[in-house]
Every structure is written in C-alpha cells, then in structure tokens.
Amino acid sequence: MQVEFIFDQAYYVIKKLDLSQLGVMAQFCVACSSFYELYEGRKGGETTAREVLESIPEGHSLHQKQALGVFDAVGKLVAMIEIVSDYPTSHEWIIALLMVDPEERRKGLGRRLHEEIVHLVRRSGGTKLRAGVVLENVMAIQFWKSMGYEETARKWMRHGNQDHMILVMNRSV
Numbered sequence: 001m002q003v004e005f006i007f008d009q010a011y012y013v014i015k016k017l018d019l020s021q022l023g024v025m026a027q028f029c030v031a032c033s034s035f036y037e038l039y040e041g042r043k044g045g046e047t048t049a050r051e052v053l054e055s056i057p058e059g060h061s062l063h064q065k066q067a068l069g070v071f072d073a074v075g076k077l078v079a080m081i082e083i084v085s086d087y088p089t090s091h092e093w094i095i096a097l098l099m100v101d102p103e104e105r106r107k108g109l110g111r112r113l114h115e116e117i118v119h120l121v122r123r124s125g126g127t128k129l130r131a132g133v134v135l136e137n138v139m140a141i142q143f144w145k146s147m148g149y150e151e152t153a154r155k156w157m158r159h160g161n162q163d164h165m166i167l168v169m170n171r172s173v
Contacts, residue, residue: 011073012109014116017053017080021069025049028077032099039134040160052082052097060087070113078104079113085124092128092170093121114147121173128172132157135165144169 017025029036029044029052036044052067064086070079082097095117100110121129131149133140149169157166 012078013071014068014081014113015071017067017069019053021077022046022049022053024077025052025069025080028080028101031101031103034102035099036160038136039162039164041162042160052080057084057087057094057096060084070109077101079109081113081117083117083120085121085126087130091126092130093124093126094130094132096132098131110143111147118173126173128170131169132166133169135167141167141169147171 026044026046026049029046029048031044033043033045036042036048040048042048054062056062056065065082065084068081068083069077070081072078079100080097081095081099084094084096086092087094098110098113098117100113118129129149131144133144135141135154148171150171151167152170153168155166155168157164
C-alpha cells in the first residue's frame with residue numbers, strides 16, 4: 001500500500017512499515033515518549049517501534065494488521081498508524097495507534113489521516129471502526145469524539161507497567 005496526498009500545501013506519502021525502517025521508527029517513538037510514558041510507563045524507542053510491527057491482539061494474526069508510516073516531502077516520518085482488521089468482530093477494525101509527531105500536532109493532519117483510514121476500511125469491506133483511549137488522555141478523547149466516535153464501554157487494561165481505564169470508542173464507516 002502506498003497513498004500519496006497533499007494536505008495544507010504539503011506532500012505526504014503513506015506506506016507500509018517494516019523492519020528495515022526500525023531505526024526511523026525508534027526515533028519517532030522517542031519523539032513521542034510522552035505518549036508511551038502515559039500509556040505504558042516507559043519511554044518510546046526501539047522496543048516500542050518493534051511492537052508497532054509485531055504486536056497483535058490475542059486470537060488474531062499478523063496478516064490482519066497493517067503498520068503504516070506517514071512521511072513528509074523530505075522523507076521524515078511524521079505519523080504512524082497501526083490498524084487491525086476483524087477485531088474484535090468480523091468487519092470491525094481497530095485503530096490501535098494513530099500517532100502524529102508532536103511538532104505536527106494540532107494542524108489537522110490526524111483528521112486527514114483518519115479520512116484515509118476510513119477509506120481503507122470501506123474499500124476492505126469494514127463497517128465499523130474502534131479505538132481504545134486511555135481515560136487520562138483528554139486530548140485524544142476529544143479528538144476521537146470530534147471524528148464521530150462514541151464511547152461504548154470502559155475496561156481496565158494493563159499496558160507495559162501501567163493499569164488504565166480504557167474508553168472503547170466506536171463509529172460506523
């Protein structure tokens with residue numbers, strides 16, 4: 001998969017990530033360490049980058065997962081997307097990660113990337129999207145609500161060294 005687009009007069013390309021990009025991904029995760037510290041109680045780096053490529057919900061396989069990188073015109077990784085099809089049910093996709101570089105946030109790029117995710121899910125036969133958001137991440141909750149997501153459940157989950165109340169949020173595509 002490779003998608004090119006212009007947003008706010010800037011060129012971006014979305015493409016699949018793989019182990020050959022682990023170094024660039026690790027740098028990106030370091031830049032986004034505040035997320036990992038909140039969510040997992042540790043800094044971002046190579047381990048968190050590898051997890052983007054290799055972690056998968058129990059009962060699912062890596063062929064259901066897509067790890068995507070968003071690169072700007074000079075080739076800098078400015079966002080990462082991690083999505084899994086048919087989770088937790090058939091035709092439902094989870095956005096396990098939609099993370100934008102801190103320097104690129106609050107400019108509308110996350111919204112634009114969400115539009116691309118919706119198009120991908122529709123083309124693939126998906127009918128619903130899901131996101132799990134840490135209750136303490138107020139800005140993320142506001143973002144997902146503004147994208148049309150509604151809270152459907154709350155559940156405790158452990159990520160890394162942290163236990164969190166997770167808001168399960170869904171929307172139709």
